[in-house]
Amino acid sequence: xxxxxxxxxFVPPKKIFSTLSSDISVTSPFSNPTLGMVTSTSIQTVxxxxxxxxxxxxxxxxxxxxxxxxxxxxxxxxxxTNNETKTIEERLFDATANVKILTSQVAMHLDRxxxxxxxxxxxxxxxxxxxxxxxxxIQQSSFATFLKAICQIRPTVRPGLGLSHGGQLLAxxxxxxxxxxxxxxxxxxxxxxxxxxxxxxxxxxxGQGAVSRLLDSLSPYSPEEWLFKC
Amino acid sequence: xxxxxxxxxxxxxxxxxxxxxxxRKDGEDNVLGFFPSAFELRPTEESLSVxxxxxxxxxxxxxxxxxxxxxxRGFDAKKKSAFGIANVRKVKDVFQGSGxxxxxxxxxxxxxxxxxxxxxLPRDEFALFxxxxxxxxxxxxxxxxxx
Amino acid sequence: MISQVxxxxxxxxxxxxxxxxxxxxxxxxxxxxxKFTQYYPNDQPVENLSLKVALGVGEDxxxxxxxxxxxxxxxxxxxxxxxxxxxIFPKSFVVSQLxxxxxxxxxxxxxxxxxxxxxxxxxxxxxxxxxxxxxNRIDIPCDEPIVKHEEYLNIYPNVPDIFGPLTAYAIQxxxxxxxxxxxxxxxxxxxxxxxLNYASFVIDQDIVRDAGVPQKDDDIFELIERIxxxxxxxxxxxxxxxxxxxxxxDK
Numbered sequence: 001x002x003x004x005x006x007x008x009x010f011v012p013p014k015k016i017f018s019t020l021s022s023d024i025s026v027t028s029p030f031s032n033p034t035l036g037m038v039t040s041t042s043i044q045t046v047x048x049x050x051x052x053x054x055x056x057x058x059x060x061x062x063x064x065x066x067x068x069x070x071x072x073x074x075x076x077x078x079x080x081t082n083n084e085t086k087t088i089e090e091r092l093f094d095a096t097a098n099v100k101i102l103t104s105q106v107a108m109h110l111d112r113x114x115x116x117x118x119x120x121x122x123x124x125x126x127x128x129x130x131x132x133x134x135x136x137x138i139q140q141s142s143f144a145t146f147l148k149a150i151c152q153i154r155p156t157v158r159p160g161l162g163l164s165h166g167g168q169l170l171a172x173x174x175x176x177x178x179x180x181x182x183x184x185x186x187x188x189x190x191x192x193x194x195x196x197x198x199x200x201x202x203x204x205x206x207g208q209g210a211v212s213r214l215l216d217s218l219s220p221y222s223p224e225e226w227l228f229k230c
Numbered sequence: 231x232x233x234x235x236x237x238x239x240x241x242x243x244x245x246x247x248x249x250x251x252x253x254r255k256d257g258e259d260n261v262l263g264f265f266p267s268a269f270e271l272r273p274t275e276e277s278l279s280v281x282x283x284x285x286x287x288x289x290x291x292x293x294x295x296x297x298x299x300x301x302x303r304g305f306d307a308k309k310k311s312a313f314g315i316a317n318v319r320k321v322k323d324v325f326q327g328s329g330x331x332x333x334x335x336x337x338x339x340x341x342x343x344x345x346x347x348x349x350x351l352p353r354d355e356f357a358l359f360x361x362x363x364x365x366x367x368x369x370x371x372x373x374x375x376x377x
Numbered sequence: 378m379i380s381q382v383x384x385x386x387x388x389x390x391x392x393x394x395x396x397x398x399x400x401x402x403x404x405x406x407x408x409x410x411x412k413f414t415q416y417y418p419n420d421q422p423v424e425n426l427s428l429k430v431a432l433g434v435g436e437d438x439x440x441x442x443x444x445x446x447x448x449x450x451x452x453x454x455x456x457x458x459x460x461x462x463x464x465i466f467p468k469s470f471v472v473s474q475l476x477x478x479x480x481x482x483x484x485x486x487x488x489x490x491x492x493x494x495x496x497x498x499x500x501x502x503x504x505x506x507x508x509x510x511x512x513n514r515i516d517i518p519c520d521e522p523i524v525k526h527e528e529y530l531n532i533y534p535n536v537p538d539i540f541g542p543l544t545a546y547a548i549q550x551x552x553x554x555x556x557x558x559x560x561x562x563x564x565x566x567x568x569x570x571x572x573l574n575y576a577s578f579v580i581d582q583d584i585v586r587d588a589g590v591p592q593k594d595d596d597i598f599e600l601i602e603r604i605x606x607x608x609x610x611x612x613x614x615x616x617x618x619x620x621x622x623x624x625x626x627d628k
Binding site for chain 1 (some may be wrong): 249250311
């Protein structure tokens, strides 16, 4: 008699998935082909010398199990093995292209106009004419954290965007003198500062933690004042 | 006039170059101020580069303009960049409050005679840099506004 | 089966791929770039790597392993927002659409446009393989500690209840569809969710013909249209009404 499951369900992993997940056999939306991974897993293991028909069939079947990379997940090619000999324009294009592709993975959860304006802001940040050569362009891992925050919070007020030297994305909401500044770090981490002026004196609160806790952490400080239009 | 290596006086002012990516903006890219990252050290830096405003003569407006031009002598200041100006005492107060004693030292170079360094700056104090951005570098001049 | 039109289709990428018998000349591909610029302002070289490992025993009975990485360089043409892609490798022509999915008419229309342009420039190229691939990601809200994916999906591993809830899975199935003379390959897996408080599951279906591939444009287009109908049927069979409710509503 076959034990037939009525369905025991699925437990989402508590572990934070970084964008460097390498143990996938199917396309992971947040796998990062630009961080040095071989995207095609075409692996042929040939026994040197004799390969009988049975082995050949097995090898072909194993090869057929691989999932070919989709066009969006192909890795940009450079003659150089690192970014340093790419032109600034190429580096900036690669960086913005990658985060736009990343955005497409959650496009079904974003307002179209919001997404289009976000891309304009990203392009503006990566304008080659304004770029400082020692800076790093936007890092995918930081942007992935930003997307998680935005998809959850769904702010109706668009933030101003900036970058740290290391390519971490910064988002700022400003209401008069009051400010909310958030830096999006890799591995779903954020750090934030709230600056307010009740009765004219600066009152500042700062925090750091998982992006999943961001809204809860901000809740005592009336984040709706910045994030949502009245 | 200070000698090289001397600390700036509390009544003096410093000017910091801030590139477009580190300018605080609203959702429509209107510039509002500075991000904390404008005052963070790069991994390869030991001190934060600024200009000493009182190196230049004349009134404040003239000092600001001359300082911007001195920056431009040394590097390519981008069109959409800006400069933040702060009082030396206020800069020190931000860090003294958390038990750190920064030094702001006159350190001229061949391509910038007004150069000064903010030394002993901590590396990972997001909130303190936000205070610098919000409450200390309160005067802003856009590069495009200085001929 | 009626094809559903969803407000928020879970499609993350749609692909129509044509694979040639022979390699396209690199110079010809470079010429193509100039022609496609009008539709795709960006051109990014991309690579597709494959790794060969040869195992054996050497002269002195020592075990040896030789590795060889082969790379194919291609061009990925794209629009400014990176949602419309065209990838040309020496032996393939692939049109891709990322989310938000604009609908079949728009996507297929772009494929026809680009294919005709390629043919005008390169002339007839014998085709060895043709495929349509749709990668869907079903995002299920984590309202409870255990997500009942079985209530949303019809493709998942069937394991005894006594094992308890799954924490990861990946499966691949392959079916030959006689009427279409095509292979259907479905990959389904739990994947890291890109959004908070959701569990995400990919249903990646690839319908491929690699024998008796039509060579004339009208036949190619007709086959793709038939594949599309089947693709929709497969998708609808792969999800439940509960999943459909997730795609129907503006978020």
